[in-house]
Amino acid sequence: MTDSNSACLASDNGHKCPRTADVLLPVALCNAHRIEVALAIVPDMLRDALASSLTSSVPAGGVRDDLVTMATATPIEGLLGGAHDSIVYFIANGGRVKIGYTTNLKGRISALSLRADSVLLALLGGFELERALHARFAQYRNGDTEWFELSSEIFHYASARNAAILGIAPLPAAEVMVGPSAATAARREKRKARAFRVYADLGQPSQRAFIKVWRERKYGETDQTVRDLYNEMHTAFENARKGSAGESK
Incomplete structure (x- = not known):
């Protein structure tokens, strides 16, 4: 009433x-x-219930590990407008990460009361891939839920696939810590990946042009952080250019 x-x-x-x-x-x-x-x-709630029911009735030997190895990442920004094809997401919250699948990532983020920058990875795929990932990382799983400890192994899996679509190297293993600090490392890597993309798209721009496009893309961060990211990218690109010039002599 x-x-x-x-x-x-x-x-x-x-x-x-x-x-x-x-x-x-x-x-x-x-x-x-x-x-x-x-x-x-x-x-999504119905899909989760169905996935849980099917998973409990499938022998472990039926899991396809090749799906985990061959999974392909897709840019997260392109999924935040509403409904889309099925993807498997890795969403971090503190020292945990949720691995599930959805056709509406924006809705799932909202349902979890989290922000878009909590998404560490989005993979092309659905229930079968989700089930294979749950089996691969079973030792880190919290009971029968879709939540896992954000271990260095899970972080590196996400890092390598994000790096592949950006054409950059994943974060070195030495820089990754297990637990809540892994989430911090994930956010740091995401900032660097965005900086690489902006710098590469503009073709070695000035700092002013870099910051302008960064703000236009609504990537956030403080002015000092954006300047530091520009300086890091500028140095990396200059070193790469000098290295290539040296090899051609």
Whole structure:
């Protein structure tokens, strides 16, 4: 039963919803927004339930480890607009990482009350790949959930696949620590990957041009951090250029 004076707390394109709430718990929503929330969350919940049911009935020997080895990463930024083809995601939260699959990464991030920069990796694939990954990293799994300890092995797996689509080397093993610090290392690597992409796209730009594009892409970070990233990329590209020039003599 609802209070006829209760307003829907959702918004329509940035404006307060003018409709009366049809439900009050857990949040006051009109019928249209209640359906919108259900469409974003319920399909993934049903897929998770199905995956759990199927996994419990499949022998361990049936897991295809080749799927884990051959899995291909896809840029995370291109998945944040809404529905998309099925992907397997690695979402970090402190010293843990959730490995699951979805066709709406944006909705899944929202359902977990996390931010987009919590996503460490997105792989092309669905239930079979998810199941294979769960088997590969079983020793780090928290019970029967999709949450795993963010171990150095899992971090390196994500790092190597992200590096492959960017054409750069993954973070050296010596720089990775097990536990919460691995999440910090993941974020540091993600910043470097973005800096590499911006610098390469602009073709060795000035610091001002680099910062301008960084801000246009809404990558965040403090001004000093962005300057430091530019300097790091500039030095790396200059060293690579000098090395290539030396080899050609």
